[in-house]
Amino acid sequence: MRIRTRLAAALATTVAATAAAVPATADAQQWVGLGDSFAAGPLIPTQLPPYGCLKSSQNFARQAAASLGRTISDVSCSGAKTTHMTAQQNVDPGPNPPxxxxxxxxxxxxxxxxxxxxxGFSEILQECVTYNPFDSPCDEDYRPSGRDVISERITATAPLVAQVLQGIRARAPAARIVVVNYAAILPETGSGCWPQVPLAFSDVPYLRAKQKQLNAMLATQASLAGARLADAYTASIGKDACKGSGTRWVEPLVPGTSAAPFHPNLRGMTGIAPVVAAQAR
Known part of the structure; x- marks a missing residue:
């Protein structure tokens, strides 16, 4: 009897261990949208609760999920940082749970x-706005004494993004993860379009390079984590904030439609959605 009991116990332990080792079966219909204001869609109608997140019913994740007939839990929130994946974000009104x-x-x-x-990309753009297109406030604020403060920040953020991707994999082990980079704010070439986007002529190439560096970091971290990349930046080239209101995907400092400054408008969200959907199939 003792032998049988021991065998039964051993068998139960083996079965339990095997079950724990088998990853959960994902439901292809379940989609979760994570992210910050570029994902949320601030001021684009219709805004959804918690209203402090400035989240649109027509952001790219929601449009992409709908196009594939999937059900989405969209928890993106304007102002979110990597820390807000695991910590509550105290927006007002809110809060937004982790x-x-x-x-x-x-x-x-x-x-x-x-x-x-x-x-701090929004802060960077605000700090670099100038009434003198021949000035260089970005150079003064972010490249003091030969340093490149923004590059240092991007380097410091890389392991934080890696931790987020690891956290997603641990919690949703069978999910397809799609990392979305940031749509082009500035023209692909040239010195910008002051005063529509009131950045100094000499600062525009620098800021463009920093956005590309941020996107390159995201691509690297996605690859290392076995995630896919939805390249919103490439899709948005030629549709930056310097273009006319009927073309641009990203609004300038003074938006011409319901969207936040230097953020995607509804046209941008609609344009990015199929790029995302293609990686989520």
């Missing part, structure tokens, strides 16, 4: 756009 709360073993697709707020 975004990772939406993840579970049954999730089939996860979209992620994060990192811009960790490097």
């Amino acid at each position: 975004q990772f709360n939406a993840l579970n073993g049954g999730v089939g697709t996860v979209t992620l756009q994060i990192g811009g707020n960790d490097i």
